[in-house]
Amino acid sequence: xxxxxxxxxxxxxxxxxxxxxxxxxxxxxxxxxxxxxxxxxxxxxxxxxxxxxxxxxxxxxxxxxxxxxxxxxxxxxxxxxxxxxxxxxxxxxxxxxxxxxxxxxxxxxxxxxxxxxxxxxxxxxxxxxxxxxxxxxxxxxxxxxxxxxxxxxxxxxxxxxxxxxxxxxxxxxxxxxxxxxxxxxxxxxxxxxxxxxxxxxxxxxxxxxxxxxxxxxxxxxxxxxxxxxxxxxxxxxxxxxxxxxxxxxxxxxxxxxxxxxxxxxx
DNA sequence: AATGGGACCTGCGCGC
DNA sequence: TGCGCGCAGGTCCCAT
Numbered sequence: 001x002x003x004x005x006x007x008x009x010x011x012x013x014x015x016x017x018x019x020x021x022x023x024x025x026x027x028x029x030x031x032x033x034x035x036x037x038x039x040x041x042x043x044x045x046x047x048x049x050x051x052x053x054x055x056x057x058x059x060x061x062x063x064x065x066x067x068x069x070x071x072x073x074x075x076x077x078x079x080x081x082x083x084x085x086x087x088x089x090x091x092x093x094x095x096x097x098x099x100x101x102x103x104x105x106x107x108x109x110x111x112x113x114x115x116x117x118x119x120x121x122x123x124x125x126x127x128x129x130x131x132x133x134x135x136x137x138x139x140x141x142x143x144x145x146x147x148x149x150x151x152x153x154x155x156x157x158x159x160x161x162x163x164x165x166x167x168x169x170x171x172x173x174x175x176x177x178x179x180x181x182x183x184x185x186x187x188x189x190x191x192x193x194x195x196x197x198x199x200x201x202x203x204x205x206x207x208x209x210x211x212x213x214x215x216x217x218x219x220x221x222x223x224x225x226x227x228x229x230x231x232x233x234x235x236x237x238x239x240x241x242x243x244x245x246x247x248x249x250x251x252x253x254x255x256x257x258x259x260x261x262x263x264x265x266x
Numbered sequence: 267a268a269t270g271g272g273a274c275c276t277g278c279g280c281g282c
Numbered sequence: 283t284g285c286g287c288g289c290a291g292g293t294c295c296c297a298t
Contacts, residue, residue, distance in 0.1 A: 001291070059292075061267090076292050078276080108275045110292070124293085149268065158293080166291060215290075255271075256291065 001217050002075040002130065003059060004163030005206035006225065010081055011056045012062075013220035018085055018102060023065075024074045025095035031089045033104065035112045040240045042115050045069060046094070053188075058128045058162030070119040076110035078216040087098050107216060111222045128162040132199050135161065143191045147184035155255040164199070167212060167234045168252045170259045172202045172231045180251075205230065233259040 002010070026046045031039040045067065053064035061081075063071040073081070085093060085103025092113065093167050094102040104113065117124060130139070143161075147154055154160055155169040164172070176198040178191055187195065211217060211225030214235065217222055234240050238251040241261040249262050 003292095074292080077290075078275095106275095107277070108290095110275060112293095147267090153269090202295090254269080257289095 001165070001167065001215050002079065003078055003165035003168050004056075005061050005168070005215050006211035007056050007061055007226065008207050009074065009211045010075075010219075010220055011054055012060060012182055013254055014061075014081065014083070015054050017220065018051055019054060020051065022097040023047060023094050024097050025094070028091075030091040030109065032109050033106055033111050034113050036116065040201040042113070042195060045060050045115060046071065057125060057131070058158055059165070060125065069115055069117055072112075072116065072119050072122065072221060073104070074107070074112040074116045074124075076108070076112065078105075078107040079111035080105040080218055081215060081220055082218065082222050083220050085241050113174060127159050127226065129158060129160045131162055131221075131263070132164070132203055135196075137193060137196045140196045141189065144184045144187060144192055144195075150180065150194075150253060151178060151182050151184050151187065152180035153256075156254070156256070161199075164202070166256050166258075167214065167231075168202055168206065170234045171231060172198050173265060174260060177264050180253065180260050211262065233261065 010096055019167045020124060023046050026043040028034060028043055030041045034042050043065050043066040052066050053061040055064065055168060057067065058227060058244040059074065059209040063073070065071060081104060083102045084100040088156040089105065089107050090103035092104040096102060102113070152169050152173060155164045155172065156166060172187050172195070175193065176195045178187065178195060204246070206212060209225060209227040209230065210219055212227040212231065214225030235250050236259060241247070244261065244263050246261055248259055251258050
């Protein structure tokens with residue numbers, strides 16, 4: 001579930017509490033989440049390193065360290081970073097010099113931790129599209145005009161634009177009043193402009209409210225994000241559209257649930 | 267290029 | 283009560 005607003009919230013939360021601190025000990029409670037290097041090497045080269053910088057690219061979180069390496073964290077669907085943590089039940093526990101623990105929790109074990117020298121060279125990072133907040137309106141319109149793909153799956157394509165997932169794609173399209181089944185290139189210039197604006201508006205508003213806690217996502221403090229109360233369509237199948245009262249419809253696109261108002265969005 | 271499916275995993279809610 | 287099932291969605295991979 002964590003999408004750009006949730007990862008950005010975690011990034012900002014982490015900056016306040018762990019930046020500049022030394023990792024004194026790493027407990028790997030489930031090695032499955034460590035993709036590279038080996039769990040033993042991962043532990044060995046992390047211990048003694050200091051957290052120098054915290055970045056986000058798309059849904060990827062990057063902790064740059066004093067030893068020149070970077071710890072990349074992808075939360076996938078159920079990953080959490082909690083500080084101070086509980087030591088117990090976490091997949092990986094990072095003990096810090098302040099005596100507290102940063103827990104990486106992940107119920108479904110889809111999450112991925114990597115300790116690498118040049119994180120920008122990761123294939124995953126190389127394939128990412130532009131950051132929504134770095135994108136100009138003209139470039140976005142140009143990108144759309146080349147795509148026959150339906151707009152909802154297109155917004156979720158990390159190679160097209162980075163950071164938007166299933167929840168925000170539905171919310172953005174509702175606010176832009178665009179049918180999620182429209183091919184990208186079929187949008188009018190005006191629709192493209194509105195869509196561009198709503199992407200930035202929805203994402204920045206969600207960041208402002210600490211993200212959306214619908215399933216597992218929590219902030220670093222363990223507290224939920226507050227943006228759920230602004231959701232208009234996601235998870236509201238059959239309930240009245242907030243604008244016109246028509247029941248919200250749910251369809252499947254690319255194997256994912258899409259929520260929309262069939263009257264407002266066409 | 268676009269689309270569809272399965273894979274990776276676990277826990278929840280559902281129907282029987 | 284307990285069982286099996288479908289579902290949740292980020293990303294990769296393969297097939298058409």
